[in-house]
Amino acid sequence: MNFSYLFIILLLFINNVLSYGYVGHQITASIAQKFLLPKVREHVRELLPKNANGNLYPIASWADRVKFTPKYRFTSRMHYITAPRNNPPDSCTVIYTPGKIDVLNAIHNYTNRLDPKSNLDFWSRAEALRFLVHFLGDLHQPLHVAAKFRGGNGAKAIFEGHKTTLHYIWDSRLINKHIRELGYKFTFSDDIANNFYDGPFFEPYVKYIINLMKTVWKQEVAEWAVCNEEVEYIFEKETQELLKPNSILFENNNKQTHFEVNSRREKEKYSLNKKQTSVSCPEFWAVPLNRLNCQIVWKDYIPDTELSEGIYYERIKRTRIVEKLLAITGIRIAAVLNSLLG
Incomplete structure (x- = not known):
């Protein structure tokens, strides 16, 4: 095999690997791992495969890999929610129906199954x-959380x-582009599989996001996981200090626009007044997430146009x-x- 042919194969491999089904899920798991309580980290480690080396992110895209296998085909409908009357950018609605096969109920179901009190094997x-x-991650x-054109799968761009x-x-x-814009350069070394699958290539992006949490978003982060007053979420002492509004970790005067998920106004407007069925509340979180389809995702979208530049x-x-x-x-x-296993 000549070098040029090998190079083309590697490029195809990279394009396949750099997908939200893999990298995006790994990034969210990598961020989550940094905020686990020590006791929870050990509990999670016990449930991870040995080749994960105690890292949460290698399992993050597992559900995508198995959803078309005979054993797990029933989970394919759990990766999304269909919402009638949802027509972004004109209208964005979410209807939570307990017991329906969708991502909201799947989160509740697997939260309860993970609970040590479930007594499952x-x-x-x-x-x-x-x-x-x-x-x-999918949520x-x-x-x-938008049904239009099969969640955008039928929207050409x-x-x-x-x-x-x-x-x-x-x-x-979008994730690929942002990682490249941070200056990450691929290296074709002998341990190429490790470069991709053990996470180092996206760590600069993770560090960039963590820095944003310490600066631009530091007064919001503690509220991101709030469901209601009855649910308490615990972070490590180190993290609590990091997230204090008056803690000065980095100087940053950039006041660029950002959306707010858990402002008091949003909580009052979108509280569903439903009894929580697990320690997570995806039906609450889904509403402002779905509104992003009207505010950003479908706004200014024109079929078959270039979306990597311009106003979009x-x-x-x-x-x-x-x-x-x-x-x-x-x-x-x-x-x-932390709430479940702490």
């Missing part, structure tokens, strides 16, 4: 951890000169919406696991 709880980490990709879909742009290409992309970049969604997901994964 080891593999059932290990399986629940895999699904829970993944479905919490925070706005097109997983162009991104950086390549024909694609709106769904794949939000699943993959500039709004995404200016608001740091992709980074904030990844950050919120990581915090919520950590909060649910």
